[in-house]
Amino acid sequence: MVIGQQAESFGPAAVIRSIKEKLPQSEWLASGEGAARNKVDMPDHIKEILAQSHAPKRVTENQERTDRIRGRFEQAAADALELRGMLVGEEDSKAWWRTPRDTPKGGRPVTKDDPLTVLVTGGGLAGLVTASACHALGMKVAIFEQASSYAPYGGPIQIQSNALRALQRISPTIYEELVAAGTVTADRVSGLKIGYRKGNKLAGLYDRGDWLVRFDTLGPALEAGLPATVVVDRPVIQQILVKHGFPEGTVRIKSRVESFEELGDGRGVRATLSDGTHAYADVLVGADGIWSQVRKCLHDLADGAGGFAASGAAGGAIDDAEARKLAKDTVKIAAQADRRFSGFTCYAALSSHRASNIEDVSYQILLGDKKYFVSTDGGGERQQWFALIREPAGGVDPEPTADDPHPKLRRLREEFSDTTGDADGNVWDPFALELINAASEEDIKRRDLYDGAPLLATLSPQRLLSPWAKGSVALCGDAAHPMMPNLGQGGCQSTEDGYRLGQELSKVQHTSEVSAALGSYSRVRVIRTAIIQGFAQLGSDLLVDFDLMMTIPILGPFFLTMTQLSMPWILRFLYTPEF
Numbered sequence: 001m002v003i004g005q006q007a008e009s010f011g012p013a014a015v016i017r018s019i020k021e022k023l024p025q026s027e028w029l030a031s032g033e034g035a036a037r038n039k040v041d042m043p044d045h046i047k048e049i050l051a052q053s054h055a056p057k058r059v060t061e062n063q064e065r066t067d068r069i070r071g072r073f074e075q076a077a078a079d080a081l082e083l084r085g086m087l088v089g090e091e092d093s094k095a096w097w098r099t100p101r102d103t104p105k106g107g108r109p110v111t112k113d114d115p116l117t118v119l120v121t122g123g124g125l126a127g128l129v130t131a132s133a134c135h136a137l138g139m140k141v142a143i144f145e146q147a148s149s150y151a152p153y154g155g156p157i158q159i160q161s162n163a164l165r166a167l168q169r170i171s172p173t174i175y176e177e178l179v180a181a182g183t184v185t186a187d188r189v190s191g192l193k194i195g196y197r198k199g200n201k202l203a204g205l206y207d208r209g210d211w212l213v214r215f216d217t218l219g220p221a222l223e224a225g226l227p228a229t230v231v232v233d234r235p236v237i238q239q240i241l242v243k244h245g246f247p248e249g250t251v252r253i254k255s256r257v258e259s260f261e262e263l264g265d266g267r268g269v270r271a272t273l274s275d276g277t278h279a280y281a282d283v284l285v286g287a288d289g290i291w292s293q294v295r296k297c298l299h300d301l302a303d304g305a306g307g308f309a310a311s312g313a314a315g316g317a318i319d320d321a322e323a324r325k326l327a328k329d330t331v332k333i334a335a336q337a338d339r340r341f342s343g344f345t346c347y348a349a350l351s352s353h354r355a356s357n358i359e360d361v362s363y364q365i366l367l368g369d370k371k372y373f374v375s376t377d378g379g380g381e382r383q384q385w386f387a388l389i390r391e392p393a394g395g396v397d398p399e400p401t402a403d404d405p406h407p408k409l410r411r412l413r414e415e416f417s418d419t420t421g422d423a424d425g426n427v428w429d430p431f432a433l434e435l436i437n438a439a440s441e442e443d444i445k446r447r448d449l450y451d452g453a454p455l456l457a458t459l460s461p462q463r464l465l466s467p468w469a470k471g472s473v474a475l476c477g478d479a480a481h482p483m484m485p486n487l488g489q490g491g492c493q494s495t496e497d498g499y500r501l502g503q504e505l506s507k508v509q510h511t512s513e514v515s516a517a518l519g520s521y522s523r524v525r526v527i528r529t530a531i532i533q534g535f536a537q538l539g540s541d542l543l544v545d546f547d548l549m550m551t552i553p554i555l556g557p558f559f560l561t562m563t564q565l566s567m568p569w570i571l572r573f574l575y576t577p578e579f
């Protein structure tokens with residue numbers, strides 16, 4: 001059972017880590033020059049896949065595209081700030097969800113003229129996609145979002161092939177707009193590099209900055225007949241969904257759902273907002289992120305389990321002062337909410353910078369000791385990067401002073417030093433600093449990363465049978481399955497959830513069938529998302545300290561080979577049109 005804050009995860013990863021630490025290291029395995037083939041960004045087998053006639057053709061970076069992508073981002077961010085499309089003012093008093101329905105005991109038939117009504121808690125990716133899916137299938141939807149403005153953490157996100165297919169099925173217009181606004185990342189190499197150390201003679205020698213694993217995301221997508229992965233700015237995604245997903249006025253901001261009450265017998269649910277406003281509908285969806293209040297009520301978790309703390313992903317507006325407070329608050333919330341502290345704090349930024357490897361590499365991870373550095377093309381000559389450093393939860397950076405005006409930058413320059421080395425004397429590949437130095441102190445946001453247990457953290461029979469749903473209420477997105485960002489699948493799985501929720505609810509012909517439909521949604525989704533959650537968690541735990549592994553005889557090469565072999569299979573599992 002996984003309860004609350006843990007600095008270490010349980011399970012196979014913890015076992016493997018303890019083996020790594022106990023087994024003898026052999027420096028000899030790491031001595032010598034790295035092999036030339038591990039320094040090549042674009043190997044022949046990936047070149048061949050990218051050269052296929054139906055593969056997207058990479059157009060080299062150019063000013064026109066940079067201006068277009070950055071301009072689109074700025075416009076979307078401004079629109080989001082102006083709350084365009086959000087319900088404010090007079091219309092609000094006439095909203096359909098304000099009036100209690102006079103539904104008889106036992107429920108009512110669902111018809112085209114009297115469709116199913118759905119309240120969505122949370123206007124993040126999961127909430128917006130769910131509302132779009134339900135609206136496209138004729139349901140009436142409303143979204144309650146607690147935030148007063150939209151301030152994303154973590155820059156653009158990869159909308160991978162599987163999520164693109166879900167969006168395409170929900171709305172061809174949304175799909176086309178997203179692809180047009182996005183930057184294809186499937187047209188280049190992705191992979192894992194060793195960040196600073198040498199190893200391993202038995203597996204072919206590696207030096208800092210050398211590739212351990214290279215893969216392409218295009219081949220598995222083409223095999224499954226899916227579109228190529230793109231990266232899109234979060235505010236752009238939000239604006240496209242708000243504009244094309246449902247009627248104007250569907251999102252109500254400054255609206256925090258505090259509790260709900262089942263009306264029973266097919267009569268739906270009553271949600272209560274923090275100002276006492278009531279909302280009525282046939283269905284309530286909790287798409288309210290990792291610290292979900294709906295989840296807290298649904299699973300009867302302890303007081304304090306639902307919180308305002310920013311989730312692993314979007315969350316509310318964040319400045320440094322707020323971030324410091326949230327880091328502490330989150331430790332307390334996590335302890336009540338059955339969430340797992342991943343063991344990592346994450347510094348993230350989007351650097352305006354044309355990366356030195358941009359034409360060949362779209363996504364790479366530099367692996368190190370107690371930390372790793374992830375970067376991805378953010379489009380428009382911007383690199384999005386995350387520095388994940390293992391340390392206890394709740395840590396904060398000092399406030400800037402005259403002597404130390406850039407504490408976050410200073411720390412990161414020390415952690416990833418490519419000259420004198422970090423505190424352990426490890427000298428890093430210069431690519432990490434190339435990106436860190438292109439960011440300003442203000443660009444860098446810090447947050448501890450939490451996720452959830454891939455298997456249910458309970459033995460309750462009701463939750464085992466229907467893990468994310470009960471009666472008229474269901475969870476989706478991070479509220480249901482928060483995961484580490486390694487696989488870039490948290491948002492993609494939220495998108496699949498939204499699609500599946502819409503599909504299951506569209507089969508409902510009588511409101512008495514809602515509970516069964518939500519239970520079915522939950523059962524269809526839970527196994528797949530648990531596996532992906534597990535992969536992401538295990539990946540994070542195994543990848544860190546990979547250098548250590550590389551200097552253990554036999555075990556190092558074994559793990560490296562397993563990682564190399566498993567990547568295409570993991571991608572094949574992720575990229576499926578069945579969700």
Ligand SMILES: Cc1cc2nc3c(=O)[nH]c(=O)nc-3n(C[C@H](O)[C@H](O)[C@H](O)COP(=O)(O)OP(=O)(O)OC[C@H]3O[C@@H](n4cnc5c(N)ncnc54)[C@H](O)[C@@H]3O)c2cc1C
Nearest residue numbers: 122124125126146158257289311313314477478490491492
């Ligand atoms: C560093 C990083 C990189 C990532 N990269 C990727 C990637 O490349 N691809 C990918 O697919 N995923 C990625 N993810 C994961 C992805 O961001 C999340 O899985 C996804 O955003 C989850 O969306 P959500 O809507 O479930 O939750 P959130 O984005 O957390 O949204 C929840 C919303 O609900 C609102 N809310 C909360 N409580 C209430 C309440 N009681 N009432 C009303 N509103 C409420 C919040 O204000 C928020 O707007 C990444 C995550 C991180 C941390």
